[in-house]
Amino acid sequence: MIDAGTLALAALGLPFGAFVLLAVVAPLRRAGRAAGALSVAAVGGSLLAALILWRTFPEAGADTVELAWSWLPAEGGALATVGVLVDSVAAVMLVLVALVSFLVQLYSLGYLEDETAPALGRYFAYHSLFAFSMIGLVLASNFLQMFIFWELVGLCSYLLIGFWYAKPEAARAAVKAFWVTKAGDLGFILGIVLLWAQAGTFGFSELFKMADDKTLPLGGLSLIMFLIYLGAVGKSAQFPLHVWLPDAMEGPTPVSALIHAATMVAAGVYLVTRAYPLFLQTPDVLVLIGWVGAFSALLAATLGLVQADIKRVLAYSTVSQLGYMMAALGAGAVGAGFFHLLTHGLFKALLFLGAGAVIHAVGTNDIWKMGRLFGAMPQTGIVFLVGTLALAGIWPFAGFFSKDAILAGVWEGGLTVPFLMLALTVFLTAFYMFRVVFVVFFATGHAEGHPHDPPLVMGGPLWTLAGLTAGVGILFAVGGGGEEAHGPSWISPLSLGLALAGIAFAWLTYQRRAVSAEMLARRVRPLYVAALRKFWLDDLYGGIYRGVILGLSWVVGWVDRYLVDGLVNLASAWTMRGGDRLRRIQTGRAQDYLYGVAFGLLLVIVWSYWH
Amino acid sequence: MSLEAAAFWGLALVLLASGLAVVLSKNLFHSVLYLALALVATAGLFLLLQAEFLAAVQILLYAGGVITIVVFAIVVTERLVGERLVQTNRGIVNGGLVSLAVLIAIIIFVTRATLPQTPPPPPADLTQAIGRDLLTRFVLPFELLAVLFLAALLGALFFARKEE
Amino acid sequence: MGLQPYLILAAVLFCIGLFGVLTRRNAIGILLGIELMLNAVNVNLVAIARYAADPAGLVFTLFTISITVAEVAVGLAIVILIFRVRRTVEADHLNLLKG
């Protein structure tokens, strides 16, 4: 029996080893598929370790396992440590991360077969780094370490969004993603620093213990927790920092599935879950989290309604679902939120990979250039449908239970308005997802080329995920669920009803054409335009970037060159000019020189009077 | 007013007047002549101060030597240039102010000093003392003066000599 | 009759000489001004020597007079040279070198 710490370290170390190998051994990296094989094998190992860890956990006698090494030495003990902290939450999350990583990497081998070998090698190097970072984030034993890996996953996200760096849109999206999440991270790091100053430690265990013992100083804690939450806002694409996620779809689709749907974006939720004992000390922040989450969910859903790009629809739905999770956390339903995180990880990865298969087959992201694909690629159609039903929250798929739990939790938490928003979102979610399903797979339309189902290396992961999505749901349907829905009994029917209504409405609009989408759009024209323009948030940020930051930099650059440096140059120019002026006393006329002597004499005499 | 004082003021008047004439006269030749007058007046002062030997030297060397050289120089150069040398002043106000300032500065110091009101009785044989000192205490500067004359002569000759 | 009148007389003479030096256009005129200044020195020295009853001052005067003559000789040689080379002794015109 290998102990939990070792397993965790193995899960962490394998992808890291793969990354170092790929980074350092250039020939291996340039070999492409071999690099992919190494990466997949490594993350497969991680998955294995994660599974064993999950099944054998908790160890006897302890519900957490913690290992720590000194990282930043200081007088009287380490200032900060690195290590692993395994508890049940981390163990489950670890499995999710390893699993999705493994499947996505496998899928990528097929998806990216057209890439050149060096590019592929680079891709898998990034993926290994991501797997390492994400696992490190999950296993982090303190805030600082979490922040470190938090930033590293951000880096991987940046690198992978910009994987096709020659595409200007990809380049722009990568940078945008980095900047926006970094803006949130400023809050995170400020929060950590302030927390350290308050509590003197970064360690979760110590902090939780202090929270338990009520020895945690509460002054300013609200601010601290709010700042830390800002990090989650950026990473988990909460309003108003959600703008980067749709653009991030410029990356390869497997990347979107892994990073921008299943794992990294959920890190914010994981962070709040992880630090929940601390958030419990600051209920005001929790309420804020709930409101923002619900609002994000609704806002993203409305934006999802009008997208033509299949991945963007999914991206907005991700934002929306993350909003659900956050709302749950804010309402105190931490279990529900985390549960949704897991199920969402599965079915959203599935959806993305399915979308990827479609895109791979038809060569476009635009849903209006697709149609009747179910006939051409039935396997893809089925798994996509499974994912969609789960996302829409249809019994007995996984999403139904987790979403139900959230709705119940939010209602119980007393957040009535957010509850209403979330309920509305259920309807919208079902509508926009089935809009995609109908348009892509069933409605009339014409896709170019000869679309066909993907090869096994892509299909395998799809079916695995579909199976899990359905399986987990059925497990709950049969077993009654581990996570009890505490809410009133009318919530399940309500949510199911709303979802079905959404589906029906989508069917009427896009399949039967009984309702004209254009007419709908005209009816709610202001809203429609606003949604099309993303509620002008991108324009606002663009304005801030260009107007404030670049404008300020222009001003400072000008001041530096012409004022600060200008003064230096002025001083030197004046010195030179002064020399030039002064030497004109040297007129060449002998008598002026004699005046010099006379003046000197007077000077000396007058001077001596003074002193 | 004693005779001595009268002589002093008289000589001083002559000295200053001729001095001013030296620096203001339009004609260079006149200037030189006024200088001669000033030098002679100075010699008179020397006499008044009972330095007869120096008065003699003053007249011989200065009024004789210097003036002759200067006149000679003027004549030579006038012949070289072929026209009369006219002498004017430039920046009289500035020069006057500066000179006046220097004068005031010096006079302030002089008036502050406590100076002897009456001269002590003169040594018995001043000229002899001068001669003795010159060849004993001041023999070194005396020798050096010879070298100095040599150098000055050499220089003056070098400059004045027309080559080729 | 104290020393002071002599010193003041010398000072005035010195400054008249200085004035000449500063204002005369002609190089020879400047030389004459210098002569006046040196002459003032002589007046000073002789007067001081008289009131100190010290022959050293008179020896000093002897030296200054001699040196003055040497200087005048060199100076006039330079002036003549200038005449020869530049055809002018106007001090104002001698400004090839400046700055």
Next chain:
Amino acid sequence: MGLNGVPILTLITWAPFAGAVLIMFTARHHPLAVRLIAAVATGISLLLSVVVYVAYDADAAGFQFYEKVALVPLLGISYEIGADGISLVLVLLTAIIIFSGVFASWTVATRSQEFYALLLTLVTGVFGVFVSLDLFLFFLFYELAVLPMYLLIGIWGTSAQIRPRGIFGWAIRETGVGSKEYAAMKLTLYLLLGSAFILVGILALYMAAGGSSFSFLEMEGAAFDPVVQRWVFLLFYGGFGVLAGIWPLHTWSPDGHSSAPTAVSMLHAGVLMKLGAYGIVRLGMGLLPEGTHDWVALIGTIATINIIYGALSAMAQTDLKYVIAYSSVSHMGIVLLGAATLTEAGLNGSVFQMFAHGIMTGLFFALVGLVYEKAHSREIFRMGGFGRMMPGIATAFTVGGLSSLGLPATAGFVAEFLTFLGAWRSTHSWWLFPAVAGTFLTAVYVLRVVKQIFWGPAPLHGEFHDLPDAKGPEWVALVLLMFVIVLFGMVPGLAIGPIDTATLPLLTRLGAWP
């Protein structure tokens, strides 16, 4: 004396100089020999720096590997050297930078013999400053580190194009802004101006300590009058601050760094600016505790200005080298901010940032040099799509950029984070906010530049075709520097261990510890 009787610090310091002499006298007209001698000489320094680093006894702390030989007994000047934790880290930094600098400028074509000789002489000066325990010796080495710069930039530098406009346009025109001659002159004069203040300060301390010895250790024992402390500290701050690039005395650095040839920019931005900060910490804070307390608020505030102002200025630049140069100004703000916090974390962060920024900016300048050498352009907005042509350089640039924006797992993060901790714990906790904002601004301009140059499509005018990637000796420099950045980012204890042994005594003297 030294390490087991070997005067190891002397060897480190003078090995490059010996190399320079050897180059001047033996390697005339043999360009390869010149480079090999340079590589070996700096290699020896590097090797021995690592040896010293490992041999340093962290438990004993204090100055080790001590050597002392009287030079001018009359004035109490001696060749007194030794290294504590701070010196060690900076010696190591210097050795790494110059070693990679030798490789990064492998392709210098004209008058390479003189180039390497001057470069190595300069390095001896830098090493000397970091190990000097005699104020006078310190000053001598300081001057030696500054002067060769004039010729190095003047002969081998490159000019930029700057059109004089603005309110002091005529002054800017008159002084010839942008040309390498201007830059060389400005840099040299500015730094020597600083050294003038330093010299006065040193003399004042010498007199105040009794006028018998320039020894640092002896002066440490002297309790200076508070008035002396106040003014001498200001002299040191101004004098060293010029070299450290404090606002508003920093303007020599962008011009100088941009005009300098690759190895010189690396050395200058990488090491020499640290020398200024080192001077403030070692002489200013080390000898003048009360003076430090008098001025610390000013230092920290100016440091925050540096951070923000430098970053915004960097953003405004269109010339690649200027961007990097201004980023140095910004990062030196972190160094001084850390020092001004007077906390353990802050001071450790400050020294660590000296190291981290040295390596990172060295890497940057090496890369910029390579890009310039291949593309013959420094105009950011004319370039594009280089990632395809020079993936290696693109990767290295990204690594440098990430370290510069304080990405974890690079050395830059550790330094910044420690500084943040210190800033909030200091008496002026608001310093934290501009410092953190600075990291965001850094992210903005660094990624913008990376995106513009390496990403996206190649520009249409087709000026840049078939640009080669880095090759051969150049890789030595890039890989070494990247390795160090990541190594120290992942295992910061390597550096912080020794640094901490030196900062604690310093803080104790400052009355800020315990």
Next chain:
Amino acid sequence: MSGLALEIGLALLMLGVFAVGTVSHGDDRRLAGLLSAVGVLALTVGSFFLEPSPGGGRDAFVLDGLALFAKQLFLLATFIGILGSLSLPDPAFRRRAPEYYLLLLASLLGMLTLASARELILLFVAFELMSIPLYVLSGFLKREAEAVEAALKFFLVGTVSSAILAYGLSFVYAATGTTALAGVPPALEAGDPLLVLGLLLVLGGFGFKIAAFPFHMWVPDTYEAASTPFVAWLSVAPKAAGFVAIFRVYLEGVGDRVVLWVPILAGLAAITIVAGNLMALPQQNAKRLLAYSGIAHIGYMLVGLAAVSASGTAMILFYLVAYVFGNMGAFLVVETVAQAEGSVHLDALRGLAQRSPLLALAMLLSLLSLGGIPFVAGFWAKLYVFWAAAQAGLYWLVLLGAVLTVVALFYYLIVAKRMYIEAPQRPGRIAVSPPLALAILICILGVVGLGVYPTPLVELTIRVANGLF
């Protein structure tokens, strides 16, 4: 009287040169120069065998440490100057060599005596003996309008200054009642205003000799027009003599009252440094540049003088030695280049490093020394002067001086730029005549030697200066 050995030896040498001059004929009479060089060298060597005798008392002529030190300095500088002059190309220097060297030696005799003079008359005569030949020498190229003009200006300013000096000396005499300098300290103690006036006027006279601002105005014109080796010598030896005279009059035996001079000297030092450096900035003529920089250097020496202490005096002596080497070295390199290029414009130095690396290096070292850069003599010179001033608490002056050093470096670096950075206008090495090369070599050895190991000289100067106080 062994005290006069050097002076007598020099007089004999002059006699020899005179004899050679009368005997030799023809267009090349440089034998006189050779003889002078050998003679001066012999005297220089001989001077090191002389023992200083303790000065003081009422002796008119003393050979104390200061005097001996100064004489050695004058002799050395003259030797270098004569070496430099030997290869002057102008026919005047060949045909009229006896006159030239005789005048040079006459002036040297004046300096030697001045260094020992502790009596007003001797002082004045020596001062004039030193000065009058210089007027002639500066106009030695008598067919060149510039040279003659320079001679006239030099003469006029010099004679007026002499008059002022003599006038001042007469007041000193009035106050002390004796012509011995030993009478000064007691009179100063009494605070006699006449003495103060006299000493101020005397300072004006000496100010001309050492070329302190604003008595300096003859300097650039004279330096530009006169022959370069002579200027090299003129720029150091008479100034050194002026300083020695100042020490004698103002410092020797004065004791506490010496602080009277601090404000004036410090002020004079400050304006001299500032003006000299600023005016040097726009110069394009190498000799004018060095002239103005020389003025600035006088300012730095005055900083040491303003310290009115033994260490200050010692440091000026050290500075003078460093200045002799550095300044003469620079002037002689300029002369070498001028002989090849026919120009003393800075442009003539273009690309010198690529044409004649050693010559360029010599120039660079000289300039660095003048600029006060470590490892060459000038650094220690400046440092020691500052050190002395700091001892006296004149920190503001130290700071000013240090800051203005930066301005000075600007124009030195401009010269370095011409030599090292710019490309040569013409290819080919620059020929150096052997005596000139030897002279430059001596200067560079001095610059580097003192830069690397200044201690013995510092100790010597301190010993010498302590004799004054």
